[in-house]
Amino acid sequence: MSEKNLEDLDSVGKATAEKLREAGYTNIMEVATASPQELASIVEVGVQVAAKIIASAKESADIGNFVTGVDIFEKRKELERITLGVKSLNDLLGGGIQTEAITEFYGEFGSGKTQISHQLCVNVQLKKDEGGLNGDAIFIDTENTFRPERIIQMAEGLGMNPQDTLKRIHYARAYNSSHQMLLIEKAKEIAKEYPVKLLVVDSLTAYFRAEYIGRGTLADRQQQLNKHMHELLRFSDVFRASIVCTNQVSAKPDSLFGGEINKPIGGNIVSHTATYIVYLRKGKNDRRIAKLMDSPDLPEDETVYMITQEGLKDVS
Ligand code: ADP
Numbered sequence: 001m002s003e004k005n006l007e008d009l010d011s012v013g014k015a016t017a018e019k020l021r022e023a024g025y026t027n028i029m030e031v032a033t034a035s036p037q038e039l040a041s042i043v044e045v046g047v048q049v050a051a052k053i054i055a056s057a058k059e060s061a062d063i064g065n066f067v068t069g070v071d072i073f074e075k076r077k078e079l080e081r082i083t084l085g086v087k088s089l090n091d092l093l094g095g096g097i098q099t100e101a102i103t104e105f106y107g108e109f110g111s112g113k114t115q116i117s118h119q120l121c122v123n124v125q126l127k128k129d130e131g132g133l134n135g136d137a138i139f140i141d142t143e144n145t146f147r148p149e150r151i152i153q154m155a156e157g158l159g160m161n162p163q164d165t166l167k168r169i170h171y172a173r174a175y176n177s178s179h180q181m182l183l184i185e186k187a188k189e190i191a192k193e194y195p196v197k198l199l200v201v202d203s204l205t206a207y208f209r210a211e212y213i214g215r216g217t218l219a220d221r222q223q224q225l226n227k228h229m230h231e232l233l234r235f236s237d238v239f240r241a242s243i244v245c246t247n248q249v250s251a252k253p254d255s256l257f258g259g260e261i262n263k264p265i266g267g268n269i270v271s272h273t274a275t276y277i278v279y280l281r282k283g284k285n286d287r288r289i290a291k292l293m294d295s296p297d298l299p300e301d302e303t304v305y306m307i308t309q310e311g312l313k314d315v316s
């Protein structure tokens with residue numbers, strides 16, 4: 001198979017190829033499968049030119065062969081799940097957080113995104129017959145809300161050794177969105193050394209939201225977020241790991257981004273790349289509500305759970 005370069009595509013010069021690569025389109029197949037609108041905004045060309053680039057990529061791409069549903073079925077049997085330790089949430093998500101996929105939790109401040117992130121860093125370490133993957137976790141923290149104390153409480157709640165549990169969580173604080181993206185490279189190195197089965201980015205979007213202010217830079221932001229999401233997806237593929245990311249929404253319309261109430265930021269880019277999208281909110285009397293908003297294989301559904309000292313729990 002002779003791999004062509006992006007520069008070989010119609011209407012793609014050096015500068016455009018560079019923009020494509022920066023946005024995470026590193027090969028012809030990725031361009032061939034992009035949407036004209038997405039590509040147009042990323043390389044700052046008209047939609048018609050973008051369509052031409054995509055058409056050219058489709059011609060050049062090694063489209064590959066069809067396989068049967070049986071092959072895919074067999075391959076999907078290899079996917080694993082991390083238990084949430086709560087029956088209602090596991091049921092909502094088809095058994096837990098799936099590997100080789102991105103699961104996005106979004107919700108307002110205080111809705112439980114960080115608590116779920118912590119719980120999964122503990123649960124991934126459980127043995128397979130306990131619902132875990134006997135794996136390590138990576139936690140990329142952008143809001144300085146990682147709390148070892150919470151990990152200790154949750155580990156104790158499951159009868160695990162707290163110190164051993166903390167040792168299997170590889171933590172990094174990200175200082176801005178570029179740093180956040182660079183940390184994925186570093187995460188790959190850790191995943192070569194340790195059996196990493198979960199990568200958490202909490203919050204995925206906070207820096208992107210803060211740094212790209214004003215409509216003029218919206219395309220830049222989407223481009224960088226797109227790149228970030230694709231790198232996360234690649235990580236999940238290569239290491240057969242689960243990716244969990246959080247996304248804060250505000251109860252007020254976000255005028256800076258022309259956002260709507262309770263719409264996660266990053267909009268299409270994030271929601272097209274995430275496989276499972278879960279909306280979290282507070283309910284009455286300590287109850288928490290999780291709603292599965294989008295999934296390729298599960299029904300839209302809603303369930304309740306609780307956050308306790310020992311971690312997530314079913315409502316008794
Ligand atoms: P966010 O969605 O902003 O990340 P968090 O995941 O930080 O929200 O959730 C914060 C909420 O978690 C708090 O409002 C509190 O109700 C709950 N919480 C935090 N720690 C504990 C604890 N030790 N016991 C019970 N609930 C807790």
Ligand code: MG
Pocket residue numbers: 113114115143145202
């Ligand atoms: Mg949080």
